Amino acid sequence: IDARTGYEKWRFNAKSSVYTSPAVLDENVYIGTLNGNLISVNKRTGQEQWTFATRQRIYSSPSLNQSTIFFGSDDKHMHAINVKTGQETWKKKTAGNIFSSPAINEKAVMFGSADSYIYAYDIKTGARHWEYKTEGAIFSSPVITSSTMYIGSTDGNLYAMNIATGNERWKYESGDKIYSSPTIADGKVIFNTVKGEVFAVE
Numbered sequence: 001i002d003a004r005t006g007y008e009k010w011r012f013n014a015k016s017s018v019y020t021s022p023a024v025l026d027e028n029v030y031i032g033t034l035n036g037n038l039i040s041v042n043k044r045t046g047q048e049q050w051t052f053a054t055r056q057r058i059y060s061s062p063s064l065n066q067s068t069i070f071f072g073s074d075d076k077h078m079h080a081i082n083v084k085t086g087q088e089t090w091k092k093k094t095a096g097n098i099f100s101s102p103a104i105n106e107k108a109v110m111f112g113s114a115d116s117y118i119y120a121y122d123i124k125t126g127a128r129h130w131e132y133k134t135e136g137a138i139f140s141s142p143v144i145t146s147s148t149m150y151i152g153s154t155d156g157n158l159y160a161m162n163i164a165t166g167n168e169r170w171k172y173e174s175g176d177k178i179y180s181s182p183t184i185a186d187g188k189v190i191f192n193t194v195k196g197e198v199f200a201v202e
Contacts, residue, residue, distance in 0.1 A: 010046030014039060021061040021101075023069065025083055030069055032058030038071060038079070040086060050086030054079065061101040061141075063109070068123070070109045072098025078111060078119070080126060090126030094119065101141040101181070103149065108163065110149050112138025118151060118159065120166060130166025134159065141181035143189075150189050152178030158191055158201060172201045 001008055016035035023030045029043045034057045040049040060072035068089055069081045074097045080089040096114030103110050108120045108129050114137040120129040136155030143150050148169060149161045154177040160169040176193040183190050188200040 012039075012041050012046045012048070019059050020071075023062040023064050025064055025066070025069075028083070030062050030064065030083075032060065032062060032071055032073075034058065036073065036075070038062065038069070038081060038086075040083070052079070052081050052086050052088065059099045060111070063102045063104050065104060065123070070102045070104060070123075072100060072102065072111060072113070074098075076113070076115075078102065078109065078121065080109070080123075092119075092121055092126050092128070096137065099139045100151075103142040103144045105144060105163070110142050110144065110163070112140060112142065112151055112153070114138065116153070116155075118142075118149075118161060118166075120149075120163070132159075132161060132166050132168065136177070139179045140191075143182050143184055145184065150182045150184070152180060152182060152191055154178065156193070158182065158189065158199070160189075172199070174199055 014033045016033040020032040029041045036054040036056045038052045054073040054075045056074035058073050062069045062071040077091045077093050079091045094113040100112040110120045116134050118132045134153040136153045138153050140152035157171040159171045174193050176195045180192045190200045192198045
């Protein structure tokens with residue numbers, strides 16, 4: 001869609017429902033579909049560049065850097081895919097489906113899993129940096145600062161984790177399940193629970 005006029009430039013048939021938010025890098029747009037495909041589409045022409053198949057539903061929105069795109073799937077894996085070729089660089093299996101959209105920095109990719117764990121893997125090799133067990137499945141996507149990651153869990157807690165070590169800095173008990181992804185504004189972490197309550201935590 002042309003942002004100025006609202007005119008439709010092109011339309012791409014993904015052949016399945018798309019629940020993920022698109023990621024954009026240079027000339028390409030990347031989306032995940034419920035039939036298990038990660039698809040690269042040229043952002044100017046709408047033509048497919050490549051498709052990577054996981055064969056399981058993708059709810060996890062992709063995150064990327066200049067070389068690699070990262071996303072989770074109902075196949076229980078976090079996948080790292082070359083942005084140009086669509087070839088898999090590495091993958092890591094968890095014990096649960098991955099709805100959480102990963103957060104990345106220059107060293108690690110971080111996310112939660114329905115197996116109740118928070119994970120951090122090396123962004124280049126996929127080697128495990130750390131993992132941390134919560135008491136409930138995680139559907140929330142993390143948000144990160146330079147040194148801290150924030151993520152919610154269905155155990156009702158918002159967790160603040162040291163990115164380098166995986167140690168818990170603190171947790172805030174909300175009293176109900178957290179499916180939402182937190183955001184940061186004015187020095188506060190803001191999130192909501194399934195009850196519809198909104199919290200701002202310093």
